[in-house]
Amino acid sequence: MTAATATAPLARLAPIALDELVERASLQTRIDRKYVVRATALENLLAGLDPDTRVLEIGGLRDFRYESVYFDTPALTSYWMAARARRKRFKVRTRSYVDSDSTFLEVKTRGARSATVKDRLEYSPDERGEVSPEGYDYAWSTLEEAGFDELEPTILVPTLITRYERMTLFVAGSASRATIDTGLRWVIDEQHPLERPDIAIVETKSGSRASDVDRLLWAHGHRPATISKYGTGLAALRNDLPSNKWSRILRRHFDVAPLSYTPTSVKDAS
Template sequence: MTALDVAGAGGPGLDAAWEELPPISLAELVEEASLLQRVDRKYVLPIAAVAPLVAAVPSSTRVLEIEGRRCFGYSSTYLDTDDQLSFLLAGQGRRRRFKVRTRRYLDTGSCWLEVKTRGPRGVTVKERIPHPDADLRPLTDEGHRFVDEALAGAGLSGVRSDQLRPVLVSAYRRTTLHLPGSRSRATIDVGVRWRAVGDQRRSELACPDVAIVETKTGSTPSELDRLLWSHGHRPGRISKFGVGMAALHPELPRLKWHRAMQRHLTIPRIARPGS
């Protein structure tokens, strides 16, 4: 996916909503709320509900701003084994599970290789290094070493980086909020699209009418979590990787993402070409 695939993605009043918030720089955000070990809570909202929600956040809330921009294009390429081990472990809620992806920042051109695993008490652990987009180039020698070490450190030494291949690309536009009161942050993703890769697939799917909100906190819920709860929104089981794989590969089970796909995203199953 290119920047054009997600350019202009937004919703009612979102640009104006972001402008009402004071800015925070990337360096400040990393210093105050990097949260590489964290608790993630995810919510699916109608896109029309985002602007009123942002208008109600605490006055201390700040929005990430880089070179005058407050909404940024992302493209993530996910890697998995031939038997979809990463997808299945996540969908079955296994304690030892992993996610390997490259994440490209479309507005700057930078790209990172990331490994996400689960630490004690369900905490998400993310490690990353600079690396080319896996949708465009294979893993480098350094990338292989990094993935192998990260997986072994999480007790997943039975999975090797040379077993992984690109299986899915997701693209979206993201705005990041900082909530100083809880030293937490939140991301709001809109214009989400998916493309299946491998096996000559080029099936695509888009969800333009929803936003995916993710809060990233320590053990205590953030002010935004409580605000979402007060508006009737509850965290759910949603994963761009899981949803995209289940939607674009009809032979795969929907697992724990079934409810979100059916009730919130209304994602139909995509038939195989020629079926």
């Protein structure tokens, strides 16, 4: 069984339109918790969702294709901030909603209280693989306003591509959202992608309190995982990068033996 086929229990749930989802649970500032769930456990887990849970539906579709192109400095500042578990860190990416042919440049920042803030700029799908002059100004001004004034503006280069299918849930009881990502693929070289069809990444997005989906996952023995599509994927594909933070995930779910490192032996890119 693949993770994509294990989402069958969601077919019984009522739909929710995008406008209503945004109105009731936009959560641009939120606490995110991620879980890695094997396909063999996913179906049973989803069967336990509250019947009032609703699934995002647009144009008759519930499973949407996503592509993200991540950008970093030549020194991989964003990667190193995540790898060293800095409380303050950021990501810059274009996110393309393939089915609707729309793209945004997104800047995600995390502050000292672990709250994630996402700012975004409408972007041309044809430019999704690069940072345009307008995108460059937007990214660096957003980072400066978010308190990253210690960073010196420099070029941002494409570093990693991720592709997957996503279903989004609205959880009425806790006014929160959850996403289920399947068909996971990471790409640096299109000829040698990293694919994991046997797992799903479930992400809960709520305010300060845990959501009903978090509690359901905990009841089934799942705990939040230290995984980042960008950081973990880059560490899995590049054996020259240290990956201590994601070592357990890499061994358990990616069949990768992580490269250990001594922090003092690596130049601090930030």
